[in-house]
Amino acid sequence: MARVMLIEDDHSVRESLRLSLGRSGHDVEVARTGEEGLRRMSAAPADIVVLDLMLPGLDGFEVCRRIRAGGPTPIVMLTARGDDLDVVSGLEAGADDYVVKPVRPRVLEARIRAVLRRGGPAAAAAPASAGPETHGDLTIDRGALTVVKAGVPITLPPTELRLLLELSAAYNQVFSRQQLLESVWELDFLGDSRLVDACVQRLRAKIEDVPARPRYIQTVRGFGYRFGPL
Known part of the structure; x- marks a missing residue:
């Protein structure tokens, strides 16, 4: 084990x-x-x-x-x-x-x-694409499970990586916190939304130029989050 x-x-x-x-x-x-x-x-x-x-x-x-x-x-x-x-x-x-x-x-x-x-081999939240995806200055490679910002590789813990992959796999789609708990944390009951919010905060600190004014991970008030670079 x-x-x-x-x-x-x-x-x-x-x-x-x-x-x-x-x-x-x-x-x-x-x-x-x-x-x-x-x-x-x-x-x-x-x-x-x-x-x-x-x-x-x-x-x-x-x-x-x-x-x-x-x-x-x-x-x-x-x-x-x-x-x-x-x-x-x-x-x-x-x-x-x-x-x-x-x-x-x-x-x-x-x-x-x-x-x-x-954090295992199935860490990717969506099937590997034909190649790296570019969103502004953020590059996501689902096959290699790598993230690069402005040419600089970013090391993400497994949960943060899965969250980014899940959100970015459906551009502009809004995910509720419960949907993310089920898909990223694998909690199929009414889990603790603080897990999602804290992970989003940590992820923003690494991929956003100004975390308080996020460009990539947008908050949809009263519901959840979406990935949609401004």
């Missing part, structure tokens, strides 16, 4: 998740602090990180930012409650998904599988 880096300071939670994920076939590496987790990842990169937000010393938000700055490794964060500020802050820091404590192992395993699928 996958190599999972579990960063959790609570011994009972850490051991419970380590055992349950191990039984699911994952190779689980554990760390008690953010600093330890970053050191272990530097020595042996993980396929996915399960990260508690409330850590001693370097907190989970900063750990998330540092992992994201270093590359596209998927991150599922653990939060002690579904508090809006915690969830939004964690998503804005770069997490791909979240699970609220107390964690049910089956729920965490399902989220891990979904996040890993988004």
